[in-house]
Amino acid sequence: MRLSPQQADRAVGALLGAAAGDALGVPYEYGSRPVEGEPQMLGGGLGGLAPGQWSDDTEMAAVIARVAATGADLGSEEALEAVAQGFLGWCAADPPDVGIQTRRVLSAVGDGPVAPQLRAAAAHLHARTGRTAGNGSLMRTSPVALAHLGDPDALAGAARAISELTHHDPVAGDACVLWCLAIDTAVRTGELDVHVGLPRVDATWGALLEEAEALEPSHLAHSNGWVVSALQGAWSAITHTSTLEAGLVAAVAGGGDTDTVASIAGALLGARHGGSAVPFRWRRLLHGWPDLRARDLSRLALLTVGQGRPDQDGWPGTMTYAVAAGEVVAHPDDPGVLLGAVGTLRPGVADAVVSLCRLGDDVPLEGVAPQDHIEVWIVDKEDANIDLRAAVTDAAAAVQALRAEGKSVLLHCVHAQTRTPVVAAAYGALVTGTSEVEALRRVQQVLPSGRSPRPSIAAVLQG
Numbered sequence: 481m482r483l484s485p486q487q488a489d490r491a492v493g494a495l496l497g498a499a500a501g502d503a504l505g506v507p508y509e510y511g512s513r514p515v516e517g518e519p520q521m522l523g524g525g526l527g528g529l530a531p532g533q534w535s536d537d538t539e540m541a542a543v544i545a546r547v548a549a550t551g552a553d554l555g556s557e558e559a560l561e562a563v564a565q566g567f568l569g570w571c572a573a574d575p576p577d578v579g580i581q582t583r584r585v586l587s588a589v590g591d592g593p594v595a596p597q598l599r600a601a602a603a604h605l606h607a608r609t610g611r612t613a614g615n616g617s618l619m620r621t622s623p624v625a626l627a628h629l630g631d632p633d634a635l636a637g638a639a640r641a642i643s644e645l646t647h648h649d650p651v652a653g654d655a656c657v658l659w660c661l662a663i664d665t666a667v668r669t670g671e672l673d674v675h676v677g678l679p680r681v682d683a684t685w686g687a688l689l690e691e692a693e694a695l696e697p698s699h700l701a702h703s704n705g706w707v708v709s710a711l712q713g714a715w716s717a718i719t720h721t722s723t724l725e726a727g728l729v730a731a732v733a734g735g736g737d738t739d740t741v742a743s744i745a746g747a748l749l750g751a752r753h754g755g756s757a758v759p760f761r762w763r764r765l766l767h768g769w770p771d772l773r774a775r776d777l778s779r780l781a782l783l784t785v786g787q788g789r790p791d792q793d794g795w796p797g798t799m800t801y802a803v804a805a806g807e808v809v810a811h812p813d814d815p816g817v818l819l820g821a822v823g824t825l826r827p828g829v830a831d832a833v834v835s836l837c838r839l840g841d842d843v844p845l846e847g848v849a850p851q852d853h854i855e856v857w858i859v860d861k862e863d864a865n866i867d868l869r870a871a872v873t874d875a876a877a878a879v880q881a882l883r884a885e886g887k888s889v890l891l892h893c894v895h896a897q898t899r900t901p902v903v904a905a906a907y908g909a910l911v912t913g914t915s916e917v918e919a920l921r922r923v924q925q926v927l928p929s930g931r932s933p934r935p936s937i938a939a940v941l942q943g
């Protein structure tokens with residue numbers, strides 16, 4: 481499906497939001513640490529993770545995303561086999577946290593095709609215990625939605641089939657169908673509507689959603705290892721807040737299986753508000769198996785919605801900008817911040833980089849630690865940004881945070897004509913206390929292009 485810039489931002493958000501919720505909830509899982517003040521990506525938790533490290537929720541989603549990013553039809557037996565093998569490979573890498581039900585199913589596999597064995601083991605476990613509706617298939621479902629945007633039949637079929645690899649109970653499948661269809665709707669339209677999938681699931685779900693809307697997330701915490709309470713907790717956190725950040729905080733503060741409930745909430749919140757709504761301080765820390773960071777999740781999301789292919793500019797693969805190297809100039813209010821076009825991005829130019837344009841996978845960033853390269857989603861077109869003001873504020877805050885760590889910073893976009901001066905002005909206002917419009921005048925005097933920034937973008941600056 482060909483996506484607008486806002487839709488692409490929201491597709492990325494489905495994966496980034498889920499990963500952010502996961503890593504934000506990790507420290508507090510089942511009360512391993514009390515939530516005091518604003519939750520933070522401190523690591524720890526039941527798996528002893530590093531700060532910003534995601535857990536099994538995102539690890540298993542990454543398995544699905546890597547198959548989806550090839551352009552595979554996730555409902556096909558071939559793709560299900562690839563996902564099943566990916567789950568086994570993940571489990572064999574001895575992750576610090578594996579759900580009880582998932583581990584029991586994955587450990588039952590012998591020789592031969594894996595997917596049929598997983599389904600059989602999941603069915604056997606269900607026949608024996610009658611209780612296989614854990615939240616472990618819902619927590620990993622976000623990539624499925626991206627693989628089948630705008631095709632509810634294929635989407636519902638794939639969501640249920642991937643759920644059934646480990647979770648035989650149709651309640652778990654129902655939850656995945658409901659959530660995926662809500663993610664699909666949010667990515668395409670920007671609307672939050674979890675009811676859109678109700679005709680495809682058991683009739684009890686309508687009342688369960690109503691109940692979630694009436695309850696605070698904490699009222700569901702005692703049972704949110706169960707997929708119904710986990711979905712209700714996530715939906716409750718979303719309906720009681722109005723931003724991605726607040727929704728994730730509410731999901732974590734609700735308690736219980738905090739990483740999973742926040743990850744489920746994050747998938748839908750990101751699909752609604754965009755990856756650009758995940759603040760840089762969270763994007764910067766995010767990482768986890770299999771050696772991925774936030775930019776890799778973005779890449780997987782974009783390739784998935786592109787059915788395995790980069791867009792017409794080559795993004796998110798190799799991108800070539802026809803921009804001469806050019807010179808960097810020092811920010812008039814802080815000589816430790818360098819301003820430039822994309823051609824100035826070369827090894828050794830600065831300790832840290834804040835990129836305001838799309839970059840491919842061939843970025844010359846030797847010498848810059850991955851957490852010191854911050855990419856901010858700002859599109860230099862009219863009406864192409866979900867929340868331009870928030871993105872400019874986030875980018876300026878990123879520059880300020882890196883400078884507070886004593887690092888020199890290159891701030892760049894493609895031509896250093898609009899995005900770079902606008903963010904540089906927001907940063908200049910932060911460090912001088914003058915207005916952003918005045919700061920923009922100072923920035924424009926040092927930039928070599930001499931051309932004014934696009935008015936519709938510069939209009940977000942405050943006079």
Ligand SMILES: [Mg+2]
Nearest residue numbers: 535536537739
């Ligand atoms: Mg987890």
